[in-house]
Structure formats: structure tokens, C-alpha cells
Amino acid sequence: MSISTERHVERSAPETRAAQAAPAVVHTPWARAVALAVGAAAVVVVILLAFLWPTATSTVKDLPIGVAGPAAQVTAVEKQLGTEADGAFAVTSYSDRQAAVDAIQKREVYGAIVLGDTPEVLTASANGAAVTQILNQVATTLQTQADAQAAAAVEQAIAAGRAPAGTKPPTITVKVTDIVPLSSRDARGLGLAASSFPLVLGGMIGGVLISLLVAGSWRRLSAVVLYGVAGGFAVAGILQGWFGILQGDFWLNTLAVGLAMFATAAFVVGMNALFGRVGIALGAVLTVLVGNPLSAAAQPLQFLVGPWGAIGQWFVPGASVSLLRDLSYFPSADAPFAWLVLLGWAAVGVVGMLAGHFRNQEVTEAAA
Structure with missing residues (x-):
């Protein structure tokens, strides 16, 4: 009985000495642990705001576009854009279509409205999908207005006896032309x-x-x-x-x-x-x-x-x-x-x- 006890003591002595030599585990103070957790969460919030804020707060404003055509029509469209889309566009007038095209290619404006007998909206999809979408909406609005004006003109002519009853209004198509298209391999930009x-x-x-x-x-x-x-x-x-x-x-x-x-x-x-x-x-x-x-x-x-x-x-x-x-x-x-x-x-x-x-x-x- 005594021999087995001595052997047990001999086996456990190294383990006892190792346990005594092992350093005690130092726990992080609670205040520091809480501060680190809160600080890490704050960093995540800052990163989220940094990436989300520009998109969440962005608005359609001061988009540079051009308007080309007869002076009277250009003035009317500028006034209309200022009334119906207050602050959405920064309008620059040009003498003709080619001047507007040059401005788009120099990226002085992002698109243009060409007025006259054949109205046209000039876009540049290389400026991004957001700009293209806005200018396409402008083209749709112009098309609706052109159709309404043509129908009203025909009704007035019929009422005045200048046109027979049942006369259909002329077809006016607002053309949309992409002056600077994106690469076909990156069509959406x-x-x-x-x-x-x-x-x-x-x-x-x-x-x-x-x-x-x-x-x-x-x-x-x-x-x-x-x-x-x-x-x-x-x-x-x-x-x-x-x-x-x-x-x-x-x-x-x-x-x-x-x-x-x-x-x-x-x-x-x-x-x-x-x-x-x-x-x-x-x-x-x-x-x-x-x-x-x-x-x-x-x-x-x-x-x-x-x-x-x-x-x-x-x-x-x-x-x-x-x-x-x-x-x-x-x-x-x-x-x-x-x-x-x-x-x-x-x-x-x-x-x-x-x-x-x-x-x-x-x-x-x-x-x-």
C-alpha cells in the first residue's frame, strides 16, 4: 500500500511543479472589453455611413444639359425646365445641333435637346446609366408634349374650317441619339x-x-x-x-x-x-x-x-x-x-x- 502511494506521488510531483510554474491567466478588464466592443461597432457604423450616405442623400440636380434650336423655342424650353424641374438641370443654350454635339464630346454637358421641325434628344450613355435614364425621360416628356400640340393644332384647324373633320394629326417623332455610346462589352456601364x-x-x-x-x-x-x-x-x-x-x-x-x-x-x-x-x-x-x-x-x-x-x-x-x-x-x-x-x-x-x-x-x- 505504501509503495503504490509513493509511486503515485512520484507521478504527480512533475504535474504539480508544472502547475505551479504555469503563469496565471490575466483577464481583460471588463471596462476595456466593453470599450473595444463598442468601438468596433462604431467603426462599422462609420464605414456604413461613409459608403451609404452619398447614395442615400443624392438628388437629381444641376445636371448640365444643352438646348439648341430657334431662340424662341430655346427660351420656352428653358423656362419650362426651370418650372417643371426646378434645380434638376443646368441649361446651356447652343446655336445648332453640331455645337451641342461638340459640347457633349468635350463633356461640357451630359446631353442636349435639339428643337425645330425634327426634335431630338442627344444622350451620352458613357456618362452613366443615371444620366441616360433621365434624358430618356426627357425624350418621353417631349414626345407626349409634341403629340398633344399636334392634336390641338388639328382640332383648332377643324374648328376653324381649315381642315375636314376626321383629319389625323401629323406624326412627330422625338428621336433619341446616343452621341457617345458605351462599349458593347460593357453596355450598361x-x-x-x-x-x-x-x-x-x-x-x-x-x-x-x-x-x-x-x-x-x-x-x-x-x-x-x-x-x-x-x-x-x-x-x-x-x-x-x-x-x-x-x-x-x-x-x-x-x-x-x-x-x-x-x-x-x-x-x-x-x-x-x-x-x-x-x-x-x-x-x-x-x-x-x-x-x-x-x-x-x-x-x-x-x-x-x-x-x-x-x-x-x-x-x-x-x-x-x-x-x-x-x-x-x-x-x-x-x-x-x-x-x-x-x-x-x-x-x-x-x-x-x-x-x-x-x-x-x-x-x-x-x-x-
Whole structure:
């Protein structure tokens, strides 16, 4: 009996010593656990609002359209649009149809109404589905009004004895012409709008990975440059060569995509060089939570509340989407602003990387 007891003691002694050596489990304070849970929920709410707010609060307003035709008819239509669709359109008058077409191709207006004996509505589906839908509604309204005016004119002629009873009103067809159509492989324009977020996310992920995995400022700068070149070529190859979403000059589109990805990645790396991990969070917030929702990728920038649509064009997502749309479908449009915005963000990122490099060098020399 005593022998078995000693053996039992010998087997349990190591277990006892291990139990005594194991550190005690330190539980997270309740206050901190609750704060983390509430904070995580708050982050989800902020992200939801950032992406939902621009769409939920957007309204049809200040859509730039043109009106061409005889001066008297143009004035009447402008007054009618101002009365029946108050604030929905920003109207510019043109002397003739060709002037309106030129303005659409330069993206000065998104569509136009041509008046006269053969009324016509000029659209540009490359501006997006929302604009096309609105202009088609305008064409339907004009058709209804033209039919009503023709019927009223015939009734007056019959009543005045100028036309025999039973005379049918003349057929007036309001023609709808798509001046700048979308690619047949992206007929609804969903591809260009959908590709904006992957571009933003790709640039941010590249910046985060380079910040965390590459040491040395000059090596980081080289990595960002290579990332922009390789990413621009690959993404443009997919969007244009594979899916046919982008149109126009392939190499110019490649340059635009690469510059957008370089600008985002360089900004994230530059902020990390200046402020550490906080800089990465700053780059992500400005790019994903501010710039992307305000980019107006799926709707005209005029539809966003207040000045936010115009402000969004000063960020990389808005500038890159506008630039790619112009390069693909509106080569006559004035695009230097978008190029300058992308170059500006890229320059800020490069300056941040270099400033962080020399700052770290000074700190190291002072410590030595």
C-alpha cells in the first residue's frame, strides 16, 4: 500500500511543479472589453455611413444639359425646365445641333435637346446609366408634349374650317441619339463604376504591404514605382484587353491606372514614414472612407449633397475614375485637372518617404 502511494506521488510531483510554474491567466478588464466592443461597432457604423450616405442623400440636380434650336423655342424650353424641374438641370443654350454635339464630346454637358421641325434628344450613355435614364425621360416628356400640340393644332384647324373633320394629326417623332455610346462589352456601364473600388483597395493594400514588409526608404520608393508600373499594366490589360471596359489608347490608360495606384500606395507609405502605423491608418481613411464614397463613380458628381461631389474630384478615386472615363470615351474633354490631382498625391507620398528617410537619419546620427 505504501509503495503504490509513493509511486503515485512520484507521478504527480512533475504535474504539480508544472502547475505551479504555469503563469496565471490575466483577464481583460471588463471596462476595456466593453470599450473595444463598442468601438468596433462604431467603426462599422462609420464605414456604413461613409459608403451609404452619398447614395442615400443624392438628388437629381444641376445636371448640365444643352438646348439648341430657334431662340424662341430655346427660351420656352428653358423656362419650362426651370418650372417643371426646378434645380434638376443646368441649361446651356447652343446655336445648332453640331455645337451641342461638340459640347457633349468635350463633356461640357451630359446631353442636349435639339428643337425645330425634327426634335431630338442627344444622350451620352458613357456618362452613366443615371444620366441616360433621365434624358430618356426627357425624350418621353417631349414626345407626349409634341403629340398633344399636334392634336390641338388639328382640332383648332377643324374648328376653324381649315381642315375636314376626321383629319389625323401629323406624326412627330422625338428621336433619341446616343452621341457617345458605351462599349458593347460593357453596355450598361457597370464595369467602369465597379472597377473604381478595386483600384482604390489595390493601391491601399500595396502601400500597406510595402510599408510593413520593405525596410529602407529608397527600397520602399523603388517598390512603389515598380508596383505602379506592374499594377497599371496588369489592371489595364484586364479592364481593356480582357473585358473591354476601357476604350481608347491602351498605353495611355495603363499610365492613368498605374499613376492612380502609385499615388495611393506612395501616400500610404509616405504617411507611414512620417507618422508610423498611425500614418497607414490615415492613408486608409482618406482613400477608402473619404475619397472613394465621394468619387461619383456611379452617378454624376452634381448629384452629391453640397460641394462634396466637387471635393471628391480632389482625391485619387474621383480623379482616377473621371480620367479613365475621359480617356476611354471623351478624348476631347479637358483632362489636365485629373492628371494634376494624381500627380499631386503621388508627390505628397514621395516627399513623405524622403522626409521620413532624412528624419530617421538625423535621429540615428544624434543617438550615435
